[in-house]
Amino acid sequence: xxxxxxxxxxxxxxxxxxxxxxxxxxxxxxxxxxxxxxxxxxxxxxxxxxxxxxxxxxxxxxxxxxxxxxxxxxxxxxxxxxxxxxxxxxxxxxxxxxxxxxxxxxxxxxxxxxxxxxxxxxxxxxxxxxxxxxxxxxxxxxxxxxxxxxxxxxxxxxxxxxxxxxxxxxxxxxxxxxxxxxxxxxxxxxxxxxxxxxxxxxxxxxxxxxxxxxxxxxxxxxxxxxxxxxxxxxxxxxxxxxxxxxxxxxxxxxxxxxxxxxxxxxxxxxxxxxxxxxxxxxxxxxxxxxxxxxxxxxxxxxxxxxxxxxxxxxxxxxxxxxxxxxxxxxxxxxxxxxxxxxxxxxxxxxxxxxxxxxxxxxxxxxxxxxxxxxxxxxxxxxxxxxxxxxxxxxxxxxxxxxxxxxxxxxxxxxxxxxxxxxxxxxxxxxxxxxxxxxxxxxxxxxxxxxxxxxxxxxxxxxxx
Numbered sequence: 001x002x003x004x005x006x007x008x009x010x011x012x013x014x015x016x017x018x019x020x021x022x023x024x025x026x027x028x029x030x031x032x033x034x035x036x037x038x039x040x041x042x043x044x045x046x047x048x049x050x051x052x053x054x055x056x057x058x059x060x061x062x063x064x065x066x067x068x069x070x071x072x073x074x075x076x077x078x079x080x081x082x083x084x085x086x087x088x089x090x091x092x093x094x095x096x097x098x099x100x101x102x103x104x105x106x107x108x109x110x111x112x113x114x115x116x117x118x119x120x121x122x123x124x125x126x127x128x129x130x131x132x133x134x135x136x137x138x139x140x141x142x143x144x145x146x147x148x149x150x151x152x153x154x155x156x157x158x159x160x161x162x163x164x165x166x167x168x169x170x171x172x173x174x175x176x177x178x179x180x181x182x183x184x185x186x187x188x189x190x191x192x193x194x195x196x197x198x199x200x201x202x203x204x205x206x207x208x209x210x211x212x213x214x215x216x217x218x219x220x221x222x223x224x225x226x227x228x229x230x231x232x233x234x235x236x237x238x239x240x241x242x243x244x245x246x247x248x249x250x251x252x253x254x255x256x257x258x259x260x261x262x263x264x265x266x267x268x269x270x271x272x273x274x275x276x277x278x279x280x281x282x283x284x285x286x287x288x289x290x291x292x293x294x295x296x297x298x299x300x301x302x303x304x305x306x307x308x309x310x311x312x313x314x315x316x317x318x319x320x321x322x323x324x325x326x327x328x329x330x331x332x333x334x335x336x337x338x339x340x341x342x343x344x345x346x347x348x349x350x351x352x353x354x355x356x357x358x359x360x361x362x363x364x365x366x367x368x369x370x371x372x373x374x375x376x377x378x379x380x381x382x383x384x385x386x387x388x389x390x391x392x393x394x395x396x397x398x399x400x401x402x403x404x405x406x407x408x409x410x411x412x413x414x415x416x417x418x419x420x421x422x423x424x425x426x427x428x429x430x431x432x433x434x435x436x437x438x439x440x441x442x443x444x445x446x447x448x449x450x451x452x453x454x455x456x457x458x459x460x461x462x463x464x
Contacts, residue, residue, distance in 0.1 A: 026324075027084045029092055031331050036075045038124035039089050040068050042117060042200060045220035047108055053211050055111060060104040067101035068093075089121070090114050111210040112203055115234040115322045119199035122330065124221065126243050129337045130192040133247070136344035137185045141178050142462055143351040148174035149455045153448035155433045156271065156361035157370055166373055167365045167433040170356050171451035177257055178458055184250040191246050195239035198223035202233035205321035235321045237311070240333050244308040247340045251301040254343050258294040261350065265291045270360040275353035278346065293346045300339045307332035365433045369398045369408055374430045374439070383422045393420045 044065055051061030071093055074080040086092045091114075098105035151170030158168035198218035201208065207230040214226035227233035264271035265279075278293040310332045314325055372394050379390035396419045401408050409431040416423045429435060440446045444454075 023084060026087060028088045028327050028330070029082050029084055029086065031334060032089045032118075032121075033075075033082055033092070034334060035089055035121040035125050035330075036093070037072065038121040038128075039093055039117070040072045041124065041221060042120045042217075043093070043108060044068050045217045046112060046200060048220065049213050049216045050107070050110055050210075052216060053213050055210050055212070056104075056107045060107050063101045063104040064097070064108050067097045067105065070100050071096050088114070088118070090117050111208045111212045112200065113205075113234075115204050116199045116202040116230075119202070119234050119236070120221070122237075122333075123195060123199065123239055126239055126333065127192060127195065127222075129243065129333075129341075130188050130195075132337075132341055133188050133250075133344065134185065134192075136341060136348065137181055137188065137250070138462065140344055140348040140351065141181050141185065141458070143348050144174045144178045144181070145455055145458050145462070147351060147354075147356070148172075148178065148451060151356050151358070152451040152455065153437075154356060154358050154361055155365040155437055157364045157367070158446070164364075164367060164370050167370050167436045168446040169437050169448055169451055170358075170361060171448065171455070172437075172446040175451060175454050175458075177253070178454075180253045181250070182458075182461075184246070184253060187246045187249065191239070191242040193224075195242065196222075196224045197227040197233075198225070199227050199233035199236070201226060202230035205231050205234050231321050235318075237315055237326065237329050240329055241308070241311055241315070243333060244304070244311055244336055247304050247336050248301070248308045251304040251340065251343065254347055255298045255301040257347065258298040261294040261354070262291050262298070265289075265294075269364070270357055271364070273355045273357060274350060275355075277353060278350045293350055297343045297346055300343045303339050304336045307336035362433070366407065366409075369401065371408060371431045371433060371436050372398055374436045375408060375427065378427055378430045379420070379423070382424075382426065383420075385420075385422070 047056070047061045047064040047068075050056040051058050071080070074096070080092075080096065082092055083095070086095055094105060094108065097108065148171040151174070154170035155167050156170050156173065157164045158166050158173075198214065198221060200217045200221070201212050201214040218224070218226045227236070261272065261274065263269055265274050274289075274291055274294070276289075279289045279291055311329055314328045318325055375397065376387065376390040376394040379385040379393060380387050383390075385393070397408060397411060397416060400415060400419070401411055404411075409428065413423070413425055413427075416427065430439065437446050438448065441450060444450065
């Protein structure tokens with residue numbers, strides 16, 4: 001087969017044939033250059049340790065330190081020339097370091113491998129993203145707490161099956177999301193603490209014969225301790241999987257809230273008004289104000305879930321220790337992190353800017369026989385009627401009101417006594433939505449007093 005026919009088989013993108021294809025599939029610099037700062041931080045810590053343990057001279061360590069700072073400056077300024085032929089961020093940095101300082105650069109890689117180097121870089125990068133997620137979640141939770149405090153006594157309908165169920169308060173609904181995002185915050189903190197062990201010094205898989213000090217490098221990089229098993233240290237990507245699973249659960253919460261904002265901002269509901277900063281208009285319908293930010297947040301869950309599934313599939317069949325498959329661990333995490341941080345920021349912005357429409361919320365709260373359960377509870381509490389019997393009586397009264405096109409409070413006492421003669425005038429004290437929400441004083445209930453207690457608790461958590 002001629003070179004020409006071979007090139008046609010490989011296709012126009014790889015005109016140079018198999019060598020170009022191998023370079024393209026093998027190189028990761030196109031995406032792992034995002035870890036440049038982490039790579040240089042790891043190398044600086046490693047060089048300082050090598051000097052402290054006598055593996056390299058202080059002069060070489062100082063040259064390496066200064067050279068790495070020069071390389072970092074070039075990368076940050078955008079003047080650094082990345083090379084696909086050098087495969088990854090590690091080799092790109094090391095090659096440039098040699099150009100800057102000469103022979104001492106060759107001593108930097110003593111006592112380590114690209115296997116522990118990339119694991120360290122990636123851990124440092126993911127740890128930074130956990131820190132960013134924590135900040136984003138705290139800001140979002142604060143915005144929700146502020147909304148809850150402002151509307152602690154605003155009545156609105158509570159839903160099950162998206163059907164009117166019982167009246168709740170705006171503050172109670174906002175605090176439900178505070179609890180959800182609070183669990184996300186605890187997962188972020190928990191996963192960050194668990195991942196904070198340093199792989200550096202595990203070398204290729206078996207450790208090294210050089211007298212390195214892994215505690216020193218772990219401390220310098222902010223890790224709690226070195227990873228205890230060199231084989232596991234270079235094989236482990238649990239930290240990336242936990243990042244993606246934590247992001248996925250949080251994305252579900254973001255998506256559920258986004259869905260409610262889409263519904264609530266519609267002309268049929270008018271529960272909230274979203275600011276112009278997080279809405280768009282229609283190219284053809286001038287009356288439209290579209291909740292695009294909420295819709296895009298709702299869609300982000302697909303990309304984050306996809307990243308989680310993709311990395312699970314990459315890792316599921318790999319023997320210990322390192323396999324080149326693991327190069328496919330980063331792009332999914334990078335993409336998920338970008339989209340998670342963006343979704344958190346957008347949701348915080350929407351929550352801070354949105355206006356709850358108190359009149360529309362109150363009007364909807366009293367519709368759909370939302371106080372039917374209060375009527376049944378009153379019969380149990382006052383008339384000592386078994387709940388199942390009270391449920392049956394209430395159902396009959398709902399049917400009566402529905403047939404007349406009115407709500408339960410619009411029925412007369414005589415109408416109600418026609419269904420159950422024990423009902424008294426006192427029943428009307430529980431049928432109003434305000435009375436309903438005020439009565440829900442059980443811990444975690446929707447009563448304004450309970451909402452304010454939860455707001456106070458979360459303000460103390462946020463202040464701490």
